[in-house]
Amino acid sequence: MMKKSGMLALALSLIFILSGCASSTASTTAAGYGAAPAETNAGENTQDGASAVTASTTSASAPIDSNSNAVILDPGNVAESGKKIIYTVNMSLEAANANTAINDIGNKAAELGGYVSDSSFNQYETSVSGSITVRIPPDKLKEFTEHVGTVGEVLSSNMGSQDVTAEYTDVQSRLTNAQAQETQLLAVMAKAVSIKDILSVRVELDSVQSEIESLKGQIRLMDNLVGYSMVTINITQTPEAPISPEADKNTGLLARWSFDYIWQSVQKGFSNSLSFTVNALGVIFIAISYLIIPVIGIGIIVFAIVFIIRHNKKKKNRNKQS
Secondary structure (H helix, E strand, O other): HHHHHHHHHHHHHHHHHHHHHHHHHHHHHHHHHOOOHOOOOOOOOEEEEEHHOOOOOEEEEEOOOOOOOOOOOOOOOOHOOOEEEEEEEEEEEOOOHHHHHHHHHHHHHHHHHOEEEEEOOOOOOOOEEEEEEEEHHHHHHHHHHHHHHHHEEEEEEEEEOOOOOOHHHHHHHHHHHHHHHHHHHHHHHHHOOHHOOOOHHHHEEEEEEEHHHHHHHHHHHHHHHHOOOEEEEEEEEOOOOOOOOOOOOOHHHHOOHHHHHHHHHHHHHHHHHHHHHHHHHHHHHHHHHHHHHHHHHHHHHHHHHHHHHHHHHHHHHHHOOO
C-alpha cells in the first residue's frame, strides 16, 4: 500500500512539473493576446478581439481605377498560402441615398456568404450619413469592394492585415499539451485510492480543463477573425443641389400689361380681398367668443346693482308719502 501511494505521488509530481512548464510557456506567449471568450458566434462583432491579437500589421491604401469607380482590394489567394491573416478594410463612400446604399451593401454581403455586424443611420436637418460594418470571407473581398464602388463614389479606402500564424500555431500546441495532461490526470485519478489523492488530482484536473476551454475559445476567435474579414464603410449622402428660381414670365413692359397679366392680377386681387375679409371676420368672431362670457357676467352684475338701487329709491319714496 505504501509503495502504491509512493508511485501515485511520483506520478502526480511529474504531471505537476510538466503542467508548470506548460503554464509558464502559455503565460509568456499569451501576454499579448488576452483571454478569449469560450464561444464566438458568427454574428458577433469581433473588432475588439482583432485589436487584441499581437501580430505583424500592414496597411495600404487601395488604388482606384481611373476608368470607373471600382476599388481594387484583392488580398490574393490566402487559402493556398497556409497563413492565418486577419484583414480589415475601411472605406468612405458618397452616395445619392445613404439608406439605400446601406441596404444594398448589406444585401451584397449576405449574397457573398458574409453578414452585417453593425450599421447606423443619422439624419440631421440637411445632413444625412450612415455607416455599416460587414464581415466578408477574404476570397470575396475583391468582388465585394468592387460592388461598393458601384453604389456611390469611393472617397477613400484602406486595407490592413495582421499575420497571426505564429500565435495560432502556438495556441494549438498548448492545447495539444493540455489535452495530453488531461488524459494523464484522468488515468492517475482512475488508479487513486485515498480521498486525499483523488482531491489533489481533481484540483489539477480542473485547472487543466479550464485552460483547455480557454485555448479552444482563442482558436475559435482567431478562426472567426481570419475567416471573415471586417469591412467598415462610412457613407455620406450627396447634398441636394439648390433649385434655381424660375424666371418671371411677366417681365418687360409689353408682357406686364398684357391681357393675361391684367386678368391674373384681378383674380389675385379678388382672392386677396376675400382672404382678408374672411380673416378679419374670423378675428372678430374669435375676439367675441373670448369676450362674450365676461361681458354677460359684468352686464348681469351691473343690472343687479341698478335694479337694487332703483328698488330702494322707490321704497323710500313710498315711505315718505305714507
